[in-house]
Amino acid sequence: MSITAAIMVGILMGIVFGFALEKSRVFEPGMIVGQMQLRNFIMLKVFLSAVATGAVVLAVLNGFGFVKLQPKATLYAADLVGGLLLGVGIALSGACPGTTLAQVGVGYKDALFTLLGGLFGAVAFSYMQPWLDRELIGSGPKLIFTDLAGLSYWQGALSLAGILIIALFLLERARSWRNELGNNLDGDSRLESRHLLAAQIELRVTRKQL
Amino acid sequence: MYALTSKAWSPYAAGLIIGLLQIPAFLLIETALGASSAYVTVGGAAVSLIDPSLLVNDYVAKHVAITAKNLWQVAMVGGIAIGAFISMKMSGAQREPISPIWTRALGSSSCAVRYTVAFSGGFLMLFGARIADGCTSGHGLSGIAQLSVGSTIAVFAMFVGGIATASVALRRI
Numbered sequence: 256m257s258i259t260a261a262i263m264v265g266i267l268m269g270i271v272f273g274f275a276l277e278k279s280r281v282f283e284p285g286m287i288v289g290q291m292q293l294r295n296f297i298m299l300k301v302f303l304s305a306v307a308t309g310a311v312v313l314a315v316l317n318g319f320g321f322v323k324l325q326p327k328a329t330l331y332a333a334d335l336v337g338g339l340l341l342g343v344g345i346a347l348s349g350a351c352p353g354t355t356l357a358q359v360g361v362g363y364k365d366a367l368f369t370l371l372g373g374l375f376g377a378v379a380f381s382y383m384q385p386w387l388d389r390e391l392i393g394s395g396p397k398l399i400f401t402d403l404a405g406l407s408y409w410q411g412a413l414s415l416a417g418i419l420i421i422a423l424f425l426l427e428r429a430r431s432w433r434n435e436l437g438n439n440l441d442g443d444s445r446l447e448s449r450h451l452l453a454a455q456i457e458l459r460v461t462r463k464q465l
Numbered sequence: 466m467y468a469l470t471s472k473a474w475s476p477y478a479a480g481l482i483i484g485l486l487q488i489p490a491f492l493l494i495e496t497a498l499g500a501s502s503a504y505v506t507v508g509g510a511a512v513s514l515i516d517p518s519l520l521v522n523d524y525v526a527k528h529v530a531i532t533a534k535n536l537w538q539v540a541m542v543g544g545i546a547i548g549a550f551i552s553m554k555m556s557g558a559q560r561e562p563i564s565p566i567w568t569r570a571l572g573s574s575s576c577a578v579r580y581t582v583a584f585s586g587g588f589l590m591l592f593g594a595r596i597a598d599g600c601t602s603g604h605g606l607s608g609i610a611q612l613s614v615g616s617t618i619a620v621f622a623m624f625v626g627g628i629a630t631a632s633v634a635l636r637r638i
Contacts, residue, residue, distance in 0.1 A: 256493060261533035262540040264493050268486055269544015276545065277552035278471065279479030284564040288638050291624075291631030297476050302605060304480020309487045309498075309610030322491040327598050327608060329615035337597025338604070338619035342626020344590025346635060348583050349564065351601040352594055353500035355587065356542055360549035364562045364576075365583040372587025377504035378512050379588070380595035384524045387596060398614040411612050423477065432476050440473050440558070443566050443638070 273357050282357035284349030285442025291346045295435050295442050296426060307419040310412040318409035326397045333392040348372070472556045483606065490607075494537050497611070499603030501594035502528060503542040506535045570635040597622075 256264075276282040281301040289295030316322045345351050348369040350358055355373060358366030380387070401411035437443045467474055483498075490498050505528040513519045513529060520526050528535060553560075568574045571582060594600040597619045599608060605623070608616020 256533050258531065258533050258536055261494060261537040264489060265537040265540025266544040266547070268489055269541040269546075270548035270551065272483060272486060272541065273545035273548020273550070274469075274552045275474075275479040275482040275548075277549040277558075278474035278556075279476045280473055281476060281479065282549065285566040285638060288566060288570055288631055288635060291627040292635070292638060293628065294638070300476035301480045301483070302601075304477045305483040305606050306480075306609045308481050308484020309606055310612075312484060312487045313491070313610055316488070316491055322495070324611050325491070325495075325497045325607070326611045326613040327604070327615055329613070329618070330598065331615075331618065334597050334604075334615045334619040335622045337593045337595070338622025339626035340589050340593025341597060341600060341619075342593070342623040342628075343630045344586045344588070344593055345601070345623065346586070346627045346630035348586030348590055349567070349570075350586075350590075351500075352504060352590060353542065353545055353600070353602050356545040357549035360546035361553045361558070361560055362562065363560065363564065365564075365567070365579050368580045368583040369587035369590075372584035372589075373504050373591040374508040374511070374587075375584075376588035376591030376593075377501070377595055378508040380592050381505060381509055381512075381519060381522065381525045381528075384522060384595075388524075392596065392598075395615065400612040400614060400617075403614070408612065412610065415610075415612065427477075436473055439560075439565075441560070441564060441566075443564070445565070445569070445638075 269356075272353070273360060276354055276357040277361065280436060280440050280442065282350070282354035283441040284358070284363075285437060287345065287349045287351070287354070287442075289435075289442045291342075294444075296430055297432060297435050297442065300423060300426065300432060303419050303423055307416040307423070310416040310419075314409040314412035314416070317412075318407070324399070324408060326399050328395040329398040330392055330395045336391060344376075469552075470555050470557075472558050484610070487607065487610065494534060496534055496537075497603065497607030499538060499599060499607060500542050500545075501591060501600040501603060502535070503538040504591050505529075505595065506539050566638040570638045572636050593626075 286297045290298035355369045509525045509529045604616040604619040
């Protein structure tokens with residue numbers, strides 16, 4: 256594919272991606288911090304739905320031989336250390352590398368600082384890459400679970416999708432997504448509690464008057 | 466219910482749409498969805514204008530090269546901002562310049578404090594994602610769907626880091 260065509264495809268895919276992130280509200284700092292404080296599960300719901308869909312899509316595309324899988328190398332130390340730092344960053348910025356741009360798009364000013372920090376982080380890594388590669392990252396095999404278990408990828412992928420769909424049904428039954436949006440649909444439930452407080456005070460005043 | 470002008474969609478519908486994006490990614494670009502490499506492409510290209518010696522590093526040279534895959538990801542990450550902007554305009558959703566949760570999470574309403582924390586968070590996020598060779602998209606969405614062992618470890622560590630930080634360093638939102 257030509258570079259121009261790839262850029263066009265990228266922009267179109269990004270627009271769809273950004274649309275889904277904004278409509279589901281999963282990119283809101285209130286949703287992401289809320290998920291990490293285990294008070295709000297919208298992020299997990301979007302994430303697991305996307306994983307389940309991706310697994311079904313790839314089971315079909317790979318099972319019928321249309322595409323090759325592109326798994327990343329298994330690098331135990333790097334995956335662990337890098338993943339931990341990534342998680343710390345996600346909590347502090349209330350965003351991840353993709354959703355940062357959705358926050359920029361809707362006009363969150365602090366997201367510009369997250370974006371700038373991200374660019375500096377990527378450049379800092381680039382300077383340290385030769386050393387980090389030698390000391391921490393190294394190389395590893397591209398392991399996938401079904402190869403280890405001696406199954407076909409599509410069997411494992413469809414099983415994962417099935418398990419995730421059941422898990423999502425149970426999660427939704429325990430916590431309906433509509434109740435997790437918050438008053439301004441940004442995962443912030445403070446307004447609700449403030450209204451509740453106002454109602455309680457009013458009740459107390461009315462009781463006294465009676 | 467799922468009109469383009471709605472203010473909120475079900476997380477399951479949004480997840481379905483995002484998952485379907487793997488189809489054009491694999492079929493047209495022969496890669497999986499991801500976002501964090503784009504930061505190396507943009508940051509590396511910008512800094513190499515000032516310090517061309519950065520390009521001696523194969524890792525940087527590979528990311529900064531004008532290839533369909535590199536520019537596709539930069540375009541997609543940029544497109545996310547456009548898509549979110551259009552969606553917001555179509556629904557008429559209104560927001561404050563900084564999410565109101567931060568005053569409580571940080572225990573301060575100062576913009577400077579929030580900007581500093583956001584910058585540090587962004588820095589750690591990309592530094593970590595590059596060490597792990599992927600982020601919430603590359604390891605999370607694509608890696609887990611491909612049943613990758615390394616991605617499963619990275620996503621587990623990501624949630625451990627995120628939950629620990631949000632519980633210890635941030636206040637209840």
